[in-house]
Amino acid sequence: MKKTVLYIFDRLRHLPGCLIVLLLFISSTNLFAQTDTTKKLKEVTVNSSTVPKLQVIVPSQTISANEFIKYNAFNVADAIRDFSGVIIKDYGGIGGLKTVSVRGLGANHTSILYDGVQINDAENGQVDLGKLNLNNVQAITLYNGQPPNILQTARAFASASVLSIETIKPQLNAAKPYLITAGIKAGSFGLVNPYLQWQQRLSNNWSFIVNGYTENANGRYKYLINNGATTSQQTRIGSDITAQQVDGALYWNKTDSNKFNLHINYYNSDRGLPGAVILYTPPPSGQRLWNRDLFIQTGYKHIWKDGFQLLINSKFSQNNLHYFDPQFPSSSGILDQHYIQREFYQSAALSYHFLPNWEVSYATDLSLNNVDADMPNFRFPTRVTLLNVLATNLILGDLTLQGNLLNTNISETVRTGTASPNRNIFSPTVMATIKPFEDKNFQIRGFYKYIFRVPTFNELYYGFSPNTTLKPEYTNQYDLGISYTKSLTGLLDYVAFTTDAYYNNVTNKIVFIPSLYNGSTQNFGKVDIKGLDVGLKTQAKLSAAYRLSLSVNYSYQHAINITDPTSSTYLNQLPYIPENTVALNAGISRGGLGIYYNQVFSSSRYYDNDNKPADYMPLYAVSDASIVYKGVFNNCPIVLSAEVNNLFNKSYVVVQSYPMPGRSYRISFQITI
Numbered sequence: 001m002k003k004t005v006l007y008i009f010d011r012l013r014h015l016p017g018c019l020i021v022l023l024l025f026i027s028s029t030n031l032f033a034q035t036d037t038t039k040k041l042k043e044v045t046v047n048s049s050t051v052p053k054l055q056v057i058v059p060s061q062t063i064s065a066n067e068f069i070k071y072n073a074f075n076v077a078d079a080i081r082d083f084s085g086v087i088i089k090d091y092g093g094i095g096g097l098k099t100v101s102v103r104g105l106g107a108n109h110t111s112i113l114y115d116g117v118q119i120n121d122a123e124n125g126q127v128d129l130g131k132l133n134l135n136n137v138q139a140i141t142l143y144n145g146q147p148p149n150i151l152q153t154a155r156a157f158a159s160a161s162v163l164s165i166e167t168i169k170p171q172l173n174a175a176k177p178y179l180i181t182a183g184i185k186a187g188s189f190g191l192v193n194p195y196l197q198w199q200q201r202l203s204n205n206w207s208f209i210v211n212g213y214t215e216n217a218n219g220r221y222k223y224l225i226n227n228g229a230t231t232s233q234q235t236r237i238g239s240d241i242t243a244q245q246v247d248g249a250l251y252w253n254k255t256d257s258n259k260f261n262l263h264i265n266y267y268n269s270d271r272g273l274p275g276a277v278i279l280y281t282p283p284p285s286g287q288r289l290w291n292r293d294l295f296i297q298t299g300y301k302h303i304w305k306d307g308f309q310l311l312i313n314s315k316f317s318q319n320n321l322h323y324f325d326p327q328f329p330s331s332s333g334i335l336d337q338h339y340i341q342r343e344f345y346q347s348a349a350l351s352y353h354f355l356p357n358w359e360v361s362y363a364t365d366l367s368l369n370n371v372d373a374d375m376p377n378f379r380f381p382t383r384v385t386l387l388n389v390l391a392t393n394l395i396l397g398d399l400t401l402q403g404n405l406l407n408t409n410i411s412e413t414v415r416t417g418t419a420s421p422n423r424n425i426f427s428p429t430v431m432a433t434i435k436p437f438e439d440k441n442f443q444i445r446g447f448y449k450y451i452f453r454v455p456t457f458n459e460l461y462y463g464f465s466p467n468t469t470l471k472p473e474y475t476n477q478y479d480l481g482i483s484y485t486k487s488l489t490g491l492l493d494y495v496a497f498t499t500d501a502y503y504n505n506v507t508n509k510i511v512f513i514p515s516l517y518n519g520s521t522q523n524f525g526k527v528d529i530k531g532l533d534v535g536l537k538t539q540a541k542l543s544a545a546y547r548l549s550l551s552v553n554y555s556y557q558h559a560i561n562i563t564d565p566t567s568s569t570y571l572n573q574l575p576y577i578p579e580n581t582v583a584l585n586a587g588i589s590r591g592g593l594g595i596y597y598n599q600v601f602s603s604s605r606y607y608d609n610d611n612k613p614a615d616y617m618p619l620y621a622v623s624d625a626s627i628v629y630k631g632v633f634n635n636c637p638i639v640l641s642a643e644v645n646n647l648f649n650k651s652y653v654v655v656q657s658y659p660m661p662g663r664s665y666r667i668s669f670q671i672t673i
Contacts (some may be wrong), residue, residue: 052496052537055483056148057402057433058447059500059533061553062141065168068134070549070587070596072624072643074185074666076140076165077129081600082583083142084533084553088129089576090654092661094189094217095241095271098130102161103144103504104529104559104577105475108453111159113147115167115263117297117313118155122369122383123341125456131267131291132165135183135195136211136247139166144479144500145431145449150402151309151351154365154387157406157429160451160475160504167263170209170251172201180673187643187666190218190240208250215243223659224651225277236274236659238285243269257303267293276657286327292320307353311363315345340372357395364388371457379414379461386410398435403428410454420460420468427451441486449477455510455521465520473523476505481533493539493547504529509563527574529559542588551585561609572611576655578603578619592630599623607656620652622660639670 052062061083063071073079077098081088087101099107108125111118119127141147143162156162172179179199186192195213202208219239224231245267252260273287295317302310321339328335344367351361370382391404410423431447452472460468481500488494509525534554542548559574561567573579580603587596601621608615626643642665649663 093239109160183670188664221661290322
């Protein structure tokens with residue numbers, strides 16, 4: 001035992017030297033001098049259905065690239081709208097803002113990871129999922145709690161849920177050193193969306209991938225408005241968008257245990273912002289938003305044979321936002337604002353297998369965020385965040401135990417006024433899963449997580465009455481669930497079933513309190529959220545040629561205000577959270593041809609915590625359908641699709657006063673060379 005301890009400390013003592021060698025190794029030019037050799041192997045064709053992966057230690061839901069088209073998905077928000085426990089807040093139209101709330105906690109509690117590194121917004125705390133295109137996405141996974149891998153960035157431990165986006169990686173060889181995919185989508189609202197992807201193998205170890213697209217749409221669509229006794233049809237204007245995005249990635253893979261990547265992503269858009277539709281009042285027009293977003297991120301992973309693993313990630317991002325309102329009620333009559341948000345981020349994580357069944361990891365993240373603006377009396381906040389996580393994973397036969405302790409240290413400065421006080425918070429997580437029966441496809445899982453989200457710059461420093469004494473919003477998460485996934489040989493190819501009951505308790509809830517001339521943000525609320533997520537996925541062989549696929553997700557969320565027993569809002573359902581949602585996707589395929597139907601049902605809800613009849617938002621059910629053909633033309637794979645969204649032309653809203661489009665159409669064509 002003594003020799004083992006001395007051996008471990010000796011390894012840790014040499015880590016700084018390993019890091020220096022790593023930096024010299026990456027910067028060395030001889031990395032490019034690789035010998036390109038090939039060996040031709042006999043081709044083997046395997047035909048089988050894709051069986052969903054067995055659920056991990058935390059509840060998770062995944063959608064892969066070949067499923068996007070089955071769900072009529074145009075962006076990341078569309079792709080995950082069928083997930084259990086998910087509420088997409090959609091302001092309508094192609095360019096409308098789209099954010100995700102998981103299990104009633106709000107968008108600020110969901111972390112968006114892009115190849116393992118967070119897309120952060122310290123200013124508003126929310127990421128617009130409508131800006132995230134699917135052309136370069138391989139898979140999207142939603143984890144409640146956190147991802148199961150303990151070798152990850154500290155930020156991956158630091159939120160109530162994680163939406164992980166995995167991009168496409170080149171899988172090329174010397175016989176086929178490149179892959180070019182070109183496509184175009186077009187349809188209603190004047191949409192034209194051409195895109196191009198180029199994958200290139202440079203040598204045995206080096207490859208790159210470049211993606212680009214442009215998106216243009218006038219955004220005009222019909223909607224119905226009820227003006228009391230009459231209903232009239234109007235045309236939504238001011239929701240046009242012009243956007244371009246370029247994403248490039250360079251990969252170096254010496255072995256599966258020695259990898260490096262570099263990502264550069266630039267997004268540029270010019271969009272209209274249609275105002276709220278109010279009875280008898282035409283919506284305001286002319287509001288515009290310009291985004292110029294850039295990020296550069298790198299990642300390096302090394303696995304040693306003796307059990308050590310190292311993960312290093314770095315990132316720089318700069319987001320330029322320009323907002324213009326020509327009808328703002330002020331002395332000048334307009335509002336013209338410019339914001340620049342920057343982030344510098346560095347993460348390092350190290351893990352070690354003390355035993356084959358016992359792994360321990362340590363991760364530390366350092367980030368610096370600041371915002372500049374041309375607003376009068378702007379405070380120019382800067383935030384420095386240091387995260388440290390100690391985690392462990394232990395497997396004892398059919399029992400898996402995992403736990404971690406996160407320490408968050410935050411300090412802020414401002415040029416004028418008073419800064420928010422420093423924070424130093426510890427938050428633990430404990431998770432477990434067990435396979436209690438002889439059939440190892442069945443497992444029981446549960447977790448407890450104490451986590452929080454800090455107030456955003458917007459909540460702390462913006463407006464006429466900033467509140468720099470705001471406290472973090474704390475959440476206790478409890479989850480207990482079961483999962484069963486099994487491959488079958490009869491009528492069904494497989495069956496995958498999951499169900500999770502959960503309870504979230506929120507204190508110091510951050511709430512915006514409006515007033516006649518102003519408003520303020522306060523720690524005002526306490527919230528109890530009790531819910532149930534159920535998911536079923538299967539595929540059946542109808543005959544030798546036909547396959548039937550079915551996926552059903554159900555969510556129950558009882559999210560109530562428990563702040564003040566004497567208040568009229570006590571025990572009322574929180575705004576915009578329906579108690580029941582159901583999502584169904586069914587399809588039938590024969591060879592390369594498939595027909596798919598998607599149905600989303602949401603029960604009624606309220607847009608204010610008063611839950612008065614005037615705040616009532618009726619239930620809605622929206623259906624989509626698509627037909628997809630995958631084939632070959634001149635030895636090149638092609639994909640053709642035709643989609644109908646809102647098949648039955650239902651009139652509905654997701655956000656009050658922001659009507660959603662009626663029936664719309666989209667066609668697409670893609671070819672790979």
